[in-house]
Amino acid sequence: MKFVPQSCIVCDLETTGLNPYRDEIIEIALLQLEEGRVTREMHTLVRPRRKIPVTIRRLTGLDDAALGAAPYLEEILPEAIRFIGPHPLMGHNISFDAGFLQAAHGRTLDNPLFDTRELARILLPGARSYRLSDLCRLLEIEMEGSHRALWDARAAAALYSRLMARAAQMEGKLLLHLAGFLTRAGSPWAEEMGQLAWQSRHSRINDRAPFRPSRVEEEAEPPRDPNIPADPEQLCALLEPGGPLATHLEKYEYRPQQKKMVAAIAGALAEEKYLLLEAGTGTGKSLAYLIPALQRSLKTGQRAVVSTHTINLQEQLWQKDIPMVKKALGWPFRAALVKGRQNYLCLRRWLHSLTVQDWTAREAAFYGRILVWARETATGDKNELNLTRDEQELWLSLCADGEACQGTGCRWFSRECYVTRSRRLAEAANLVVVNHSLLLSDIRAENRVLPAYGCLIIDEAHHLEDAATEQLGLSVSRSGLSRWLNALNRLLGRLSDVPSGENSPAWPALLQQVQEGRQRAGKGVELFFNTLQQLVISHCEKKGEGNAPRYQLRLRPGSKSDLTNDLQGEYSNLRLYIQELLSGLEKINSLLDDWSEEEIWAGHARDLSQVLSTGRKVAGELDCIMKGELDNHVYWVEVERGKENAAVILRAAPVQVNTVLYEHLYKDKKAIIFTSATLSVEESFDHFMERAGLNLLPAGQVMTMQVDSPFSYESQSLLCVVRNLPLPGEGSGAIYSEALAISLLDLAEITGGRMLVLFTSHQMLQETYNRLKPVCEERDILLLGHNLDGSRWNLVEEFRTTTRAILFGASSFWEGVDIPGPALSCVVMVKLPFWSPGVPVIEARLEELARQGKDGFRHFSLPQAIIRFKQGFGRLIRTEQDRGVVVVLDGRLLTKKYGRQFLNSLPLKSHIRGDMHLITRQIARWFNKESRHVSK
Ligand code: SF4
Structure with missing residues (x-):
């Protein structure tokens, strides 16, 4: 294989931080690579003029002593620059290294830059991470270590060779197409791909078309097996020590709680009842519902559906739990995910976008990745791709969205279409795994989305109300409208390329008129959303709202003082422009209908009718929100904070979803299981039943049950409530903030970091972070902040793998964070997690309860906070080996009457209370006792 560039310098630097003008280089490694082989190396440490920050010391292992004898940068830089010469520079995230070299050199480096990270993103579109070490692990490249310049430079060189070898295996046509995308994207790798295409032994003229979707062999019908256990007792026997699960599964542990859950679910399904089942952490819920659901389906021939809230749990069921059940029990069932x-690639849109070649640079870079992935995927599921936020937006123009689907009119519909495939697999399956959004969109589509099913298991059921609120509402965004106008622009471009001939002499003028209408509408969209954005920001800032990632402002369309009144001018114009545009499109549409006997016009007619129907829908929804036309709905606007082209979304949602759920989800079903680790409040399910509409079912139809966790919370954990911190809202914010920072630092000293701190406000999180960051640096503690140091996934990974670390999280960190083992030994809840009554949906629900004469705090705010509190508590103990402390810094737990309800809802019945001094002593004693216990 011929390597291009044939000669280049692989570069890696270690630095004291990320800013090339503030931070300093502390290590340089340069390798000359010729024809894929390293021919020269230069490596040196560099002495900085500032202390090495603790994060860098931990990352690289380099400290002030190690660098004390190294040359200063000015002594070594000329040699490095000479080594690089005019050669192209290559490296992992090379623009970072080039930026530092340029800043140090004081001149622009003209050398072409080849980024191995970018190459990996193109050629490995499904890799879960593009960190150098993760890619090396994925491709089985041995690394000497990481985060040292020489090791990383060598690893980047090896990664480059491995990736190019991979590209060389691709079909010539595909490589040529990829080169086309990369050229449009301005990527230096374009030339490499083009050259490889011609070198490739696969590049014969009659290459198999690489863009044809693969056909998936469907599983044969499973044989009927009469030996499926018939009753709950026989099912429970499968879980016993010595049973098939224990025999076939490597890490299986017998848990009586899991057996109890299986028996209860099997009983409820057999008796056709609704069961609310709260199962403590560690019960093994998934297996406990999969087994009876499958048994029921195999016995009755009726399909079972399992719905989860998160895609993560859906994937866990699909990739781990269902194969495990299949392996252990050998039952002949078929499952479908x-x-x-919107999760699936639309083949028609994708293949169409390959032909039109009117891509922007952003699109071309994205399409290059899709091209590589699309030839391999069997599912077309975007979850196989690692998409950036920007790419998520671009995905919307390729996905199999219902608005864009031509249904039976599409040539791919009957076989290759990924949506058709997934629906077909679902129809043939005994068990279908979905998420709450899809389950609820099935309601909205009057059960045309999912095949008929006999039993339904709703896991993570405490999210059902919020998922229904989200799914059954409306939303219109700036980006959605812009996407629609872009799609229209492209279509108009294609239409103007086709000569209408004798068909209609007025055709060019009509197209021109519509194009002008589109431009007017585009300006109208910008003006409307920019004005809306400014109004929301100034409104929220006047109210002194905290720094959550989004501003949220309630709208009350029709009321005199509402913000929608200030937008009437912009909205009237926008509405008029959209109406004019739609009527112009309707004229084009009727002409195309007349000409649609010719194939070329028939295709355009289908595209246009989709653009039209999307336009009508968006215009209708926008009107509906601006006029507040829906009864019992709450309206609001969301604006992303601190971004130039921020997302601006207008929303409407039903205030109550209980009757909709009852009418459309429960009423006609015979058996539904609702499960979660947090459904009850003080052992009562009333709150959940009321919110989810289960109280509307006949009495006696709904059963409830609690299954305790197998963990011994009394011995594995310690709960501490601190009483001497100022109560939230008392005294000045600065006093509270100072006291909070000191308390966290005291705790971190005892626990050696290993601490997750849960906040209820982003503002408080950031203030505390800013106070503690420098102190933590001095004390060799790594402090990680939600929205401050990276994505949630990266933060959790970094926390998990660092010895002395504190992780600050808000909102989403209260649940779903799973860090087993000693990496997490202390969970701190800064305040009791009451939702802010200013959140539009919460405010509207409280108003609705007040209208019904109910106390909103008792009926809604308090139980919701208790459920979140239980979730937060549940972050600590994830396995039977885990040990640790939960500290609550909110004294209201002791001083308010409702505090007892929080405490009574936890699986741990005892706690210690006192001032911070006493609590820290007790925690220190507890950890000492624990470490003696472990060392015995
Ligand atoms: S059937 Fe619909 S979703 Fe499927 S490929 Fe065709 S247009 Fe796309």
């Missing part, structure tokens, strides 16, 4: 349409 079904997601919402």
Whole structure:
């Protein structure tokens, strides 16, 4: 294989931080690579003029002593620059290294830059991470270590060779197409791909078309097996020590709680009842419902559906739990994973976008990745791709969205279409795994999305109300409208390329008129959303709202003082422009209908009718929100904070979803299981039943049950409530903030970091972070902040793998964070997690309860906070080996009457209370006792 560039310098630097003008280089490694082989190396440490920050010391192992004898940068830089010469520079995230070299050199480096990270993103579109070490692990490249310049430079060189070898295996046509995308994207790798295409032994003229979707062999019908256990007792026997699960599964542990859950679910399904089942952490819920659901389906021939809230749990069921059940029990069942349409690639849109070649640079870079992935995927599921936020937006123009689907009119519909495939697999399956959004969109589509099913298991059921609120509402965004106008622009471009001939002499003028209408509408969209954005920001800032990632402002369309009144001018114009545009499109549409006997016009007619129907829908929804036309709905606007082209979304949602759920989800079903680790409040399910509409079912139809966790919370954990911190809202914010920072630092000293701190406000999180960051640096503690140091996934990974670390999280960190083992030994809840009554949906629900004469705090705010509190508590103990402390810094737990309800809802019945001094002593004693216990 011929390598291009044939000669280049692989470069890696270690630095004291990320800013090339503030931070300093502390290590340089340069390798000359010729024809894929290293021919020269230069490596040196560099002495900085500032202390090495603790994060860098931990990352690289380099400290002030190690660098004390190294040359200063000015002594070594000329040699490095000479070594590089005019050669192209290559490296992992090379623009970072080039930026530092340029800043140090004081001049622009003209050398072409080849980024191995970018190459990996193109050629490995499904890799879960593009960190150098993760890629090396994925491709089985041996690394000497990481985060040292020489090791990383060598690893980048090896990664480059491995990736190019991979590209060399691709079909010539595909490589040529990839080169086309990369050229449009301005990527230096374009030339490499083009050259490889011609070198490739696969590049014969009659290459198999690489863009044809693969056909998936469907599983044969499973044989009927009469030996499926018939009753709950026989099912429970499968879980016993010595049973098939224990025999076939490596890490299986017998848990009586899991057996109890299986018996209860099997009983409820057999008796056709609704069961609310709260199962403590560690019960093994998934297996406990999969087994009876499958048994029921195999016995009755009726399909079972399992719905989860998160895609993570859906994937865990699909990739781990279902194969485990299949392996252990050997039952002849078929399962299918079904997601919402937007998760799948639309083949028609994708293949069309390959031909039109009117891509922007952003699109071309994205399409290059899709091209590589699309030839391999069997599911077309975007979850196989690692998409950036920007790419998620671009995905919307390729996905199998219902608005864009031509249904039976599409040539791919009957076989290759990924949506059709997934629906077909679902129809043939005994068990279908979905998420709550899809389950609820099935309600909205009057059960045309999912095949009929006999029993339904709703896991993570405490999210059902919020998922229904989200799914049954409306939303119109700036980006959605812009996407629609872009799609229209492209279509108009294609239409103007086709000569209408004798068909209609007025055709060019009509197209021109519509194009002008589109431009007017585009300006109208910008003006409307920019004005809306400014109004929301100034409104929220006047109210002194905290720094959550989004501003949220309630709208009350029709009321005199509402913000929608200030937008009437912009909205009237926008509405008029959209109406004019739609009527112009309707004229084009009727002409195309007349000409649609010719194939070329028929295709355009289909595209246009989709653009039209999307336009009508968006215009209708926008009107509906601006006029507040829906009864019992709450309206609001969300604006992303601190971004130039921020997301601006207008929303409407039903205030109550209980009757909709009852009418459309429960009423006609015979058996539904609702499960979660947090459904009850003080052992009562009333709150959940009321919110989810289960109280509307006949009495006696709904059963409830609690299954305790197998963990011994009394011995594995310690709960501490601190009483001497100022109560939230008392005294000045600065006093509270100072006291909070000191308390956290005291705790971190005892626990050696290993601490997750849960906040209820982003503002408080950031203030505390800013106070503690420098102190933590001095004390060799790594402090990680939600929205401050990276994505949630990266933060959790970094926390998990660092010895002395504190992780600050808000909102989403209260649940779903799973860090077993000693990496997490202390969970701190800064305040009791009451939702802010200013959140539009919460405010509207409280108003609705007040209208019904109910106390909103008792009926809604308090139980919701208790459920979140239980979730937060549940972050600590994830396995039977885990040990640790939970500290609550909110004294209201002791001083308010409702505090007892929080405490009574936890699986741990005892706690210690006192001032911070006493608590820290007790925690120190507890950890000492624990470490003696472990060392015995
Ligand atoms: S049937 Fe619909 S979703 Fe499927 S490929 Fe065709 S247009 Fe796309």
